[in-house]
Amino acid sequence: MIDWKEILTRDGPSAWQTAWRVLRNRADTDECFQDACLAALEYSKTRPVRNWRSLLQRLAANRAIDRLRKRVRRNNHEANLIHDRPHASANTPLDQAENAELAERLRSAVAQLPQNQAEVFWLFCREGWSYREIADEMDVSQDLVGMWLARARRRLRDLLAPRPNSTEEVRSWTL
């Protein structure tokens, strides 16, 4: 019999944090966390779970990215993303603002990736998982993980590249 109380106490915070890092909004994170836990329950009915923490984190990332995608679509601009907390590690207000903008732009770009690429990118680059951990959890080969990651990076660079969005920028591009 699965001891959900122990699993939630031991591994719940990690999964919640994973969703939080994607969404930076407590209400959305709470809902994703619940979705991920219920999805883990369904998963456990069909096959044995090797590592509850990994499973919950991956499902949390999956649900959070999905929610991020809907949020970005709805708002249609990353500037409208709702964050509960400001960035605190930057040294100056200017740094903070720049970091906040960079982070929001990256989230918006991640939301435009195919789900697999977004998930692999996030787990590898933000959560620090290895190829092998991702491959095991997603039940795919490490080669495929590497391919998804490479495509994700390529697409993200493209999405993050500066675009002429003001008269001044257009001028600077054309001169």
Added chain:
Amino acid sequence: MDSLIDDRESAPNDVLARSLSAIREENDVEGPTPEVHRHVLNALLRCVPVPQSPVSFLERTLHMIRVHKIAATLTLSTGGMMVWALLLLLSAGSGISYANVAEHIKSAQTIQYRMTTVINGKEAPFGSSTISIKEPGHARVDTAFGVMITDAVAGKILSWSPNPKTAHLVTVIGGLPEGGGSFDTAEGFKKLADAKGTPIADLKIGDVNAKGFEMQQDVQHISMWVDPKSGLPLRIESSASADGQEVKMVLTDLVFDRPLDDAIFSLTPPKGYTVETATVEAPAKVDPCEAVAGLLRVYAKRANGHFPKSLTDSADLVIVLTKDSNNAELDPKERQAISDAGILTSSLESHSKGKEYDYTPGDARLGDTAKIVFWTRGKDRQAYRAVFGDLSIRDATQAEISGH
């Protein structure tokens, strides 16, 4: 060893590297909160057969009322399904003596059977129940969650759960409705008088080659297999679609007139249990519109003005209704509203959705005066009563119902 960055990300001006760095430097916060942890745990425990830790009083009550009402709907007071079984046999021309079997069932003092609920081909989270009925008015339901005992004469319901060892004794003012309220014997006769049973394939049950019959009754498809010697049912399956889900109830191990000790219907909880007592109004007095409005009021209060998508999604109701509450510390009025709603939603399953009632909240929110979210037909089958988005209850026309 995998690298977190590729070659270009090591370049200081790489926009992806800088964005990633910005994200990695963001602050983390503590979470989930204890409240979220508790709600998620409750949601998970509702979906496993045997809870490992305490399930809230409210959750148990809703579940037990639901199970009990299903049982009552099917068989309480030796009527309902058994009467239907006789009519089915007769209309199918089985040659079984109606008089003998009818007399046997009508005079039965006890019935015991096992009931399993199957949703979309899988056994429901609350699993199987064993139902024991003894005249006059005693019923007991044993489930994985605990036990519920009803004494219709005394108007009392005792339930207990071993984890934790807590018992609840509810006294129902005005007494319990005979026959479970929604499917009593007389009504069962009326509804089934014109029913036609069709023979289906036999089924080997133990050593008996049981005769099979099936029929359609409103939204329910019913199959049963009968012992050709005694004419008594050995297995009954009732299936219907509800909210896009296929729900089947399977009755097995049916035994008539087995001596049942009065002690198993005792209203004294087991030793070592903490007992809580409560008094509620008789369920028979529940008005559908009032009950729905009461439930929606409590729900919307906890869901930012939104209404539940379904009145029968007990998992959603439990999660939302226990929000911001401390189980037994619910406001008495809210507790009453939830109790009424639990009874109502179970009885709705024996009525025809879309014909006798409907619940279509759509995107309505609390305060929407123009939107009908629930309607039911009056006894004369002509008049409609409706609950609007502002939770007012008014008469409604056919056009309004059709248009909502």
